[in-house]
Each structure stands twice: as structure tokens, then as C-alpha cells.
Amino acid sequence: MRKLIEGMVISLIGLSAVWGAYQIPAAQEGETWAGLVPMIVAVCLSLGGAIIVIGGFTESTITKSNVSFRPSTTIIEVSGLAVLAFSYHYAISAFGYLLPTALVAPIALYTFGVRSPIGLAVSIVLCPLVFHTIFFELLGVFPPYGTVFDPLDLIRS
Amino acid sequence: MEIFSALSFVLTSPMLIVAILLAAVVGMIVGAIPGLTAAAAIAMLLPITYYMDPLFALAFLYVIGKSGRYGGSIAAILFNTPGTAASAATQLDGYPLAQQGKAGKAMKVATISSVIGDFMGDILLIVGVGAIASVALRLGPPETFAIYFTAFIVIGSVIGKSIAKGLISALLGGLIAMIGLDPISGEERFTFGVFDLTNGIGLVPLMIGVFVLGEVFDQMEKRNKRMAALNTKAYDKNNDGLTWEEYKPCLPHAIRGGFIGSCIGILPGLGSAIAAFVSYGEGKRRAKKPEQWGKGALEGIAAPESANNAVSGPSMAPLMTLGIPGSTIGAILLGVFLIHGIQVGPTLFLTSKELIYQLFACGLIGIAAYGLIGYFGASQVAKLIVRIPQNVLYPMIFLTSFIASYSARGSMFDVLVMICAGVVGWFMRKYEFNTAAFIISFVLAKGTEESLRQSLLMSDGGLMVFIERPIALIFILLGISVMLLRIRSIRRERNQAENKELNNA
Structure with missing residues (x-):
């Protein structure tokens, strides 16, 4: 089948x-x-x-597949992460890089099993800060502009 | 002689040496983390190298690739989990040795053998690549198309368990490459009116999606499976050292493995895993005590490790001389060349000869670097890997994949492509399609199309041009023969498995 x-x-x-x-x-x-x-x-x-x-x-004989495919758990888990990925993409287009990353970082960590409230809270600040500094400040990449609202405008003004 | 001046240049460039050392450590760590491959790490780091000097960028990623191949042995020996597909052969004897408290000895054999194999492969590359390039310069469009055709067939049919799925993966990669404007007539193809698609699909976001985000999705499923803890009894201080007497019987296996790996490495798509298992099988066949193989024979580590690393250098030969990436790492390095505006192919040795020999020199120094770090510090690397929390690592990779794919061209469309490629990559893994064939074919497609259409223009639309020219015919027949041989070997394996089942029943 x-x-x-x-x-x-x-x-x-x-x-x-x-x-x-x-x-x-x-x-x-x-x-x-x-x-x-x-x-x-x-x-x-x-x-x-x-x-x-x-x-x-x-195929005359039913052969056992090496792949274990459990739609109920696998699809839901991976779909959740895929939805998060598409939402993150949309959010960056609308709100720039900082705000969506601050929101998505703890969600991604939680999804992978991190339950420490301190760890999740730290990720809200640290992830956007570190990524922004490395890519947009040190490497000089032009940051994606949020079409609806971009906190970077406020920070820079 | 160019290599000596290149070596002296690299050795007198402190920043380059630092980059090589850093790449050796990064590659070793990445290779040793099960699930995370050197290809994924290189794909993720690729956009950063856009802002680096070409030699610096290429050397950094090339050494990560080399060191990553070796790093897989650390996880195979210490955690009984191969860090890479190729190190599964090392695991057969590596883990039993660790259980006997001889992990230190096993790691040292793996390190020395990897260094021997890698040096052999690189020397072969340095000696032979110039000659291949000069021959490649004389090839016309029909010969070039025939070589591309053979590469497609080999990549599609040899990697993976199913020929049909391998070839379909290669065709899918080719189809994705067709999206955008036709390079000759400028006609839109498969754009469906979407303006962003007219520029085509970028190699960088596609690779990050398939290799990095696809892997994150994969790890999402496996996140409940904790990595095996480091066996505290693996290191017995009395058994940690390695004497010459102990390594002496391993040396012939390492040298033979180096030759096997070098030969397999030249053929596009075959890769380290095949080389490692062929070398292991050949080593066992020739061993004085074959019954000890699989139970903790040091020779059983030397043979596959040497072959695994020997693939690294020669796999660059088709990339540099014909623009055909022999491996996933080769495909990614092609991206680096393109980012820096360097045209890969037969003319590379005319336009960027100095750069290429400097890259080879960086590779040689990289081998020495990971050899020294591995010989004296593999156990420290293993301890570090145990401390890396997987549930933090993968979310961070998830976030990095977004910014890395954006950084290549500053395009949010690339991010969307990366996510879609990640989903496709995950499905391909799930249904045993071949992601390596998919990416390599994506890279090959444009050259294949160009050479086919040029050949057809030469022959007024006739296909006889591929039969009348002997080199083209030889390559086309070679491709078809490889596929037929592969079909035969798969059928034989299937029949043997069915017979075994019947006998057991």
C-alpha cells in the first residue's frame, strides 16, 4: 500500500x-x-x-519496512514544528527579526523538551540578541524589515 | 611544485592557521554528534563565509568536512552510535574495544589511520588533479554531457537501497533546478506567475533546508531517545597507550584502505560509507585472524577509518575539474566557489590555480591538525559531546537555519524555500529517498542541460553525436553498465535474503 x-x-x-x-x-x-x-x-x-x-x-510477499511510521505521533510533532517554521517566516516579514525570534526561541526550546522557566526566559532575550549581533552587526547583513511594525526602528531612533 | 609554495604561504598566515585549527575542532565535534553531519554544519556556516576571503572560507569549510569524517569514529567507538554513516564500520570493532577498556587505544588507531588515509587521498588529488583538468579542457559538449549523464546514473543508482528511489531523487533535484528563466532563451519555466521564482531556487537555502532543517525535523521525532552515556570503563589507564608493535599489523590495512578510499572517492556519489565497508570487508578477507574481527580487532578500525577519510581528497577531483560534485560536501563547497564568483570546472586551474593549491595546502595542514587534536584530545571531545544538551542544540540549529538562509542573499523568499526544502527533506528521509542524490543532481542539472542543448545544436538536433564520439559513447555505456550491475547486485542480495528466510522457516 x-x-x-x-x-x-x-x-x-x-x-x-x-x-x-x-x-x-x-x-x-x-x-x-x-x-x-x-x-x-x-x-x-x-x-x-x-x-x-x-x-x-x-510485490508478492509483504516485506517488513525498516521505517517505523506512526502518523498519530510523528506527523503531529513534526507538523507542529513545520507550522512554527512557517509562522516564524511570516512573523519576520511582518515584524522584523527581533520580536519573532524572542517569541519563537522559547517555543522551539519547549517543543524539544526544555522545561526550565529560567532557561526559557533567558532565551527570549539571549537568542535575538546573539543572532542579531553576529549576523546583522558583526557580519553586516541587512536585517529583514518588518512591514507591519519593526522594533528595530524604535531601538535605532 | 605549486603545493610547496602554497604550503609556505599557509604556514606563514597565522589567521589561516587559526581558522584551520578551529575548523578541525568544530568538524570533530560536529562529526561526533550522532545525527548532526559535517555537511549540515557546512551548509549552515556557508552564508557566513560570504563575508570572508575566498581562501579563508573554503579552507574553513573544507577542513570541517575532513575533520567531520574522522569525528564520526569518536561516537562509534565510545557511544556505540556512529556519528556518520561511514563510521558504522568502525563501530563493529570500536565499541567492543571500548567495552574491554581499550577505548584510548581504539581512538588512537582511528586517528592514525584516518590521517594516513586522508594524506594518501590528498596526495593523489594534488598529483592527479592537474592532469585530469588538462584532459577535461579538451572535452566538447557531447563528452561533457556524457560525463554528466554518467554522474546522474551513478549518483542515482549507487547511493541508497533502491535504484528507482535514487533515480527519482536525482530527477526531482533536476526538476527543481529547472525552475526560473531558461539560461539560453530567457523563457520562464515552472514559475507559475510567481515573480520570486524567476530567479530560480537558490542552492544555499535548498541545502540548509534539506540537510539542516530536515535533520531538525528528524531529531524532533527522536528527541526522546537520549544519547548513550559515555562508558566510564571505556578508558583503562593501563590500556590507553598505543605501541608501535600494536599498530604495526594495522599499517597494511590502513594503506590498503587509503587506496580503496581514494579510488572510490574519485567516482561521484559513492562516498565514505561504501569505501569504509569495502575496506572493512577486504581487510577481514586478508586478515591473519579474521575471526577476531567484530570482536575488538584494532585492524578492524584501521581499515575502514583509513578508507573513510581517503575519500575526502579525491572526491574533490570531479568537482574541480568538471564541476561535478562527488559528494554532498563537494556540492556545498561548490556553493562557496559560486558565492565568491569562482567558476568551477576545467578552467579553474587556469583562472585560480594559486587559490586551489593553497586550499590543498590548508587541507594537508588540517589533516595534521585534527590528527594531533584527535590523538591527544579525543576523550575530551567525547566528554564535551556528552555535556551538550540535545534539547537545546536542535532548537538553536532551528533558529540558525532561518538566519543562515536569509543571510545568503538577504531574501525572505529564500527562507520560505528553506522551510519547504526542510519539509521535503524530512519526507525524503522518512520514505527512504536519497537527499544526497537530490542535492547533487540539483547542482548538476544546469550543466547537463547546457551541454545537451549545445550538443544538439552541433548535430542539428540528432542524437548520433553521442555515439559517433568515442569518449561520449564510453561514458554513456559506463553509466548504463553501472546501473545494470547495481540492479544485478540488488537482485542477488534480495534472492539471498529470501533464501535465508525460507531456510529459517
Whole structure:
């Protein structure tokens, strides 16, 4: 069953890529088509997916997989961290680097099992401070600007 | 002769020496922490090197890669947990030795053998790379495409357990590389009207996502599994030293391992783990007392450790001469070259010869550095690793991955790419797809496309150009043969496993 789903997902990606490659305009006289390699890759990907699907159908014996996959726990835990990651990205775009990092640092630590209130409190101050100092002050990277509100404006003014 | 002037330059640059020493320690620690690979550390540190001098940046990351390969042996011997895939072979005899109170002896054998293998690999690289580059300069687009094609097939089919999944991983990497503007006609491809995609997907955020954030997601699952504590009985002061008499039987295994690792290292994608296990198997086959292997034979550490580290130097040869990264670390180093505007390929030895030999010199000094630090301080490194709280380490890596991916181009879109790549990387690991093949193919795709289209223009759209030119044909046949041999070996392994099951039943 797992092989079937894997193969179907890969085939779906491949077929979407075939459609995407098909949208690329035709080449002018004396040039090669820009969609040639994308189309070859997409077709091979679709075929690769199909091979896995066929392998899933024809597998005569049920073999034990080395991977232990427990959707109930694994997916929820990792999804939580992924949601935190996407939220952090959105928050940086809206509020700059400092504020979101101060909020996300203790949440990430808590997620990984840190329960010390002092440790979590310290991370609120220390993480944005250390990262900001290293990257934006010492290395001279231009910090991301918060479109809604950026505390860095207040600090610098 | 260039290497001697490069060595004298590096030895008289105090800041460079400090960077090499620091890289040796960082690599050793990173390599010894199970789950955290040298590739992940290098990917994370890559954006920082944007602000460094090219030699400084390359030397720092190159030595981390070398030292990281060695560092895996520390965890394998002391914690019975291989720090890297390659050190799983070292674990077979390393941990039994630690249980006998001979961890100090085992660590010293691992260190000396790693240094021997690494020196052998680097010397081979220094001697041979110039010749390969001069041949590579004469290759036309059809030959270049044939080499890329072979690299794709080898990388996709040899790494990992499943050929189909390996090749699919390579194709996925190639597909992602196609996003953006066509380099020849300027047509948009797979952008779906999203402006940010017209610039394509950046190598740095993709690598940080797959290797770093993907690993953080992976560790999220494993966070309840605590790292094994350091066995206090592993170090017996009476058994800590290593005499010449004890190392003498290990020397042939270390030298043979060095040759095996060097040969495997030249082939793109094969990597340290294959070299280590091939060397271990060959060493056991030739051993005077093979029955002792797996129970705590010092030779059983020398053979895989030497091969594991010997891969490091030669794996740079395809990268520097053809622009084909032979390993994940090679792919990341390619990113460093590109960040600093250095074009990797056959012309590298014409445009940046001095820099390349200085990098080789840094590599040689790096080997000596991690050798000395490892010989005298591996136990201290092990004690330090036990003290690093994993539940603090990974959240900090999580935060660093964001700022590191942003720093490369100052783009929040890159951060989004990194997160998506992290999720994809985690899924790929979960479903046993090959992340190394994915990244290496992403790097190879543009060169492959360019050489294919140039070849087609040369031949008015005909494919005979790949058959009529002997070098191109040889490489294409080589790629197909490797894949067929791999299919055969997998089928044989499967049949043996089924027969074993039937016999047991």
C-alpha cells in the first residue's frame, strides 16, 4: 500500500511537471526548445512513479519496512514544528527579526523538551540578541524589515 | 611544485592557521554528534563565509568536512552510535574495544589511520588533479554531457537501497533546478506567475533546508531517545597507550584502505560509507585472524577509518575539474566557489590555480591538525559531546537555519524555500529517498542541460553525436553498465535474503 501511494505521488508530481513543461513556448528557428530537458525529466519522473506503483502491485510477499511510521505521533510533532517554521517566516516579514525570534526561541526550546522557566526566559532575550549581533552587526547583513511594525526602528531612533 | 609554495604561504598566515585549527575542532565535534553531519554544519556556516576571503572560507569549510569524517569514529567507538554513516564500520570493532577498556587505544588507531588515509587521498588529488583538468579542457559538449549523464546514473543508482528511489531523487533535484528563466532563451519555466521564482531556487537555502532543517525535523521525532552515556570503563589507564608493535599489523590495512578510499572517492556519489565497508570487508578477507574481527580487532578500525577519510581528497577531483560534485560536501563547497564568483570546472586551474593549491595546502595542514587534536584530545571531545544538551542544540540549529538562509542573499523568499526544502527533506528521509542524490543532481542539472542543448545544436538536433564520439559513447555505456550491475547486485542480495528466510522457516 505504501509503495502505491509513494508511486502515485511521484507520478502526480511528474505529470504536473509534464503539464508545466508543455506550457513553455516553442523555440525559435535555429534554437533548442527551452522545455526539452524539463519535459524529459518530467516524463522520466512520471515513469519512475509508475514503476514504483507497478512494484507495489506485483510485490508478492509483504516485506517488513525498516521505517517505523506512526502518523498519530510523528506527523503531529513534526507538523507542529513545520507550522512554527512557517509562522516564524511570516512573523519576520511582518515584524522584523527581533520580536519573532524572542517569541519563537522559547517555543522551539519547549517543543524539544526544555522545561526550565529560567532557561526559557533567558532565551527570549539571549537568542535575538546573539543572532542579531553576529549576523546583522558583526557580519553586516541587512536585517529583514518588518512591514507591519519593526522594533528595530524604535531601538535605532 | 605549486603545493610547496602554497604550503609556505599557509604556514606563514597565522589567521589561516587559526581558522584551520578551529575548523578541525568544530568538524570533530560536529562529526561526533550522532545525527548532526559535517555537511549540515557546512551548509549552515556557508552564508557566513560570504563575508570572508575566498581562501579563508573554503579552507574553513573544507577542513570541517575532513575533520567531520574522522569525528564520526569518536561516537562509534565510545557511544556505540556512529556519528556518520561511514563510521558504522568502525563501530563493529570500536565499541567492543571500548567495552574491554581499550577505548584510548581504539581512538588512537582511528586517528592514525584516518590521517594516513586522508594524506594518501590528498596526495593523489594534488598529483592527479592537474592532469585530469588538462584532459577535461579538451572535452566538447557531447563528452561533457556524457560525463554528466554518467554522474546522474551513478549518483542515482549507487547511493541508497533502491535504484528507482535514487533515480527519482536525482530527477526531482533536476526538476527543481529547472525552475526560473531558461539560461539560453530567457523563457520562464515552472514559475507559475510567481515573480520570486524567476530567479530560480537558490542552492544555499535548498541545502540548509534539506540537510539542516530536515535533520531538525528528524531529531524532533527522536528527541526522546537520549544519547548513550559515555562508558566510564571505556578508558583503562593501563590500556590507553598505543605501541608501535600494536599498530604495526594495522599499517597494511590502513594503506590498503587509503587506496580503496581514494579510488572510490574519485567516482561521484559513492562516498565514505561504501569505501569504509569495502575496506572493512577486504581487510577481514586478508586478515591473519579474521575471526577476531567484530570482536575488538584494532585492524578492524584501521581499515575502514583509513578508507573513510581517503575519500575526502579525491572526491574533490570531479568537482574541480568538471564541476561535478562527488559528494554532498563537494556540492556545498561548490556553493562557496559560486558565492565568491569562482567558476568551477576545467578552467579553474587556469583562472585560480594559486587559490586551489593553497586550499590543498590548508587541507594537508588540517589533516595534521585534527590528527594531533584527535590523538591527544579525543576523550575530551567525547566528554564535551556528552555535556551538550540535545534539547537545546536542535532548537538553536532551528533558529540558525532561518538566519543562515536569509543571510545568503538577504531574501525572505529564500527562507520560505528553506522551510519547504526542510519539509521535503524530512519526507525524503522518512520514505527512504536519497537527499544526497537530490542535492547533487540539483547542482548538476544546469550543466547537463547546457551541454545537451549545445550538443544538439552541433548535430542539428540528432542524437548520433553521442555515439559517433568515442569518449561520449564510453561514458554513456559506463553509466548504463553501472546501473545494470547495481540492479544485478540488488537482485542477488534480495534472492539471498529470501533464501535465508525460507531456510529459517
